[in-house]
Amino acid sequence: MRRIYLDHAATTPTRPEVVEAMLPYFTDAFGNPSSIYSYGREARGAVEEARTKVAELIGARSEEIIFTSGGTEADNYALEGVAYANERKGSHIITTSIEHHAVMEVCKFLEKRGFRLTYLPVDKYGLVAPDDVKKAITDKTILISVMHANNEVGTIEPVEEIGKIAREAGVCFHTDAVQTMGHIPVNVDKLKVDLLAISAHKFYGPKGVGALYVRKGTRLVSFMHGGEQEKRRRAGTENVPAIVGLGKAMELAGQEMGKEAERLAYLRDKLIKGLGEKIDHIRLNGHPTKRLPNNVNVSVDFVEGESMLLNLDLEGICASTGSACSSAILEPSHVLLALGLPPEQAHGSLRFTLGRKNTEADVEQVLEVLPGIVARLRAMSPLLKTQK
Amino acid sequence: MADPWSLYSEKVMEHFKNPRNVGEIENPDGVGHVGNPVCGDIMELYIKVNDGIIVDAKFKTFGCGAAIATSSMVTEMVKGKRIEEALKISNKAVAEALDGLPPVKMHCSVLAEEALKSAIEDYLGHQKLKKRT
Numbered sequence: 001m002r003r004i005y006l007d008h009a010a011t012t013p014t015r016p017e018v019v020e021a022m023l024p025y026f027t028d029a030f031g032n033p034s035s036i037y038s039y040g041r042e043a044r045g046a047v048e049e050a051r052t053k054v055a056e057l058i059g060a061r062s063e064e065i066i067f068t069s070g071g072t073e074a075d076n077y078a079l080e081g082v083a084y085a086n087e088r089k090g091s092h093i094i095t096t097s098i099e100h101h102a103v104m105e106v107c108k109f110l111e112k113r114g115f116r117l118t119y120l121p122v123d124k125y126g127l128v129a130p131d132d133v134k135k136a137i138t139d140k141t142i143l144i145s146v147m148h149a150n151n152e153v154g155t156i157e158p159v160e161e162i163g164k165i166a167r168e169a170g171v172c173f174h175t176d177a178v179q180t181m182g183h184i185p186v187n188v189d190k191l192k193v194d195l196l197a198i199s200a201h202k203f204y205g206p207k208g209v210g211a212l213y214v215r216k217g218t219r220l221v222s223f224m225h226g227g228e229q230e231k232r233r234r235a236g237t238e239n240v241p242a243i244v245g246l247g248k249a250m251e252l253a254g255q256e257m258g259k260e261a262e263r264l265a266y267l268r269d270k271l272i273k274g275l276g277e278k279i280d281h282i283r284l285n286g287h288p289t290k291r292l293p294n295n296v297n298v299s300v301d302f303v304e305g306e307s308m309l310l311n312l313d314l315e316g317i318c319a320s321t322g323s324a325c326s327s328a329i330l331e332p333s334h335v336l337l338a339l340g341l342p343p344e345q346a347h348g349s350l351r352f353t354l355g356r357k358n359t360e361a362d363v364e365q366v367l368e369v370l371p372g373i374v375a376r377l378r379a380m381s382p383l384l385k386t387q388k
Numbered sequence: 389m390a391d392p393w394s395l396y397s398e399k400v401m402e403h404f405k406n407p408r409n410v411g412e413i414e415n416p417d418g419v420g421h422v423g424n425p426v427c428g429d430i431m432e433l434y435i436k437v438n439d440g441i442i443v444d445a446k447f448k449t450f451g452c453g454a455a456i457a458t459s460s461m462v463t464e465m466v467k468g469k470r471i472e473e474a475l476k477i478s479n480k481a482v483a484e485a486l487d488g489l490p491p492v493k494m495h496c497s498v499l500a501e502e503a504l505k506s507a508i509e510d511y512l513g514h515q516k517l518k519k520r521t
Binding site for chain 2: 302304306310314323332342379381382383
């Protein structure tokens, strides 16, 4: 059976060009970048070249880039690093109610450690109001963290406006750009951010590597203690092949992003339109236009997400849901609840995230298969009857 | 490539793909409604009883794969059983009949047991009323 992968927000396949660029650094060019002989210098050169590529694409200086093990580490480092470096200045942190767990759980952790957190609400499309950020700032505020785009519903936040507010107030501003990097333009000066987290495997790079942009002059306590790598900010021998892969993925994204985003947005809109035409009682989650070019998130009334996913998988289609039937807490996605969805609609959510290999035929296949699945599940749903 | 269904046993998937006894019973002798939208599982179980024996059982379920499979299995297990035997069916028995459930899905089997008990209690309640009148 032909498999159709529509979960690119979860992860993407590593591009062959990226793998090819990485390969020499496992074997022939295996040196430790901290060594002074030729093998070491070779590896050091590759790491610094990758750093330049990352910096160039986001409009930063290479010395402002710290390599990490991925997006989660970059977010953890940014939040904890700033919080503990500014303890004397204040203990108030502003974030949103729709952040990825890599930010949200750090905030909860810091809250337990005595920091005061403000979780800003979002509107029904998932948008944070810059004015809410402005109002939340006090003289004790040391950090604002607002994601660039949401991983579940694809809403692109007004980061630039919030950056302006943060800068005027003199508060450090972090954004989780894991979902936008490599997909839409990301420029640290335009967005006015001081910290920005990225992850390679979300844009066809390898897993296990990411980066944190740290604007020059931003105070941060070290996250990983040990050797002197990354200017003592992140100790540990560099993951050279993965860092090279990240650099290559950035380079390719820089060359192809614009055209690809256009192509994906066309497929996205075709899928959204088709689902609306073929299935009744279905709604789009997230913003209709301020949304990632590859994100489709819908709630299908009267049916539960996992049962739709299992049926789609039987047809070879891989997607995702905000239903939490398989998580221990049983509560549906905090993002969908923050958008104001009632729990049953949050449980009935489906997310399709398109990618490079997807074609119009893939979209047509979803539109061919999903209506039947929904009809079958609705026939056994006790919710439908109570609505009649 | 790992088995994509390693989360669920073959039997769970079989009942998920071809659920038995889907639907409602007209003029049922007992109905059980359990679950809530917050946890994402809602089950309705209908029974028809003749001379103290459950002669038919049907269900309607909003929920995940395990919720649908346990609903299907519990309706299969109760058919032909006496009321007092049916009351002894535990969630573990339902899960075992499906060759096990992942730990995070055990609550679905609890829901299936509760749906059955609720339907039987409904039936027994009607019986008491009948005796009084």
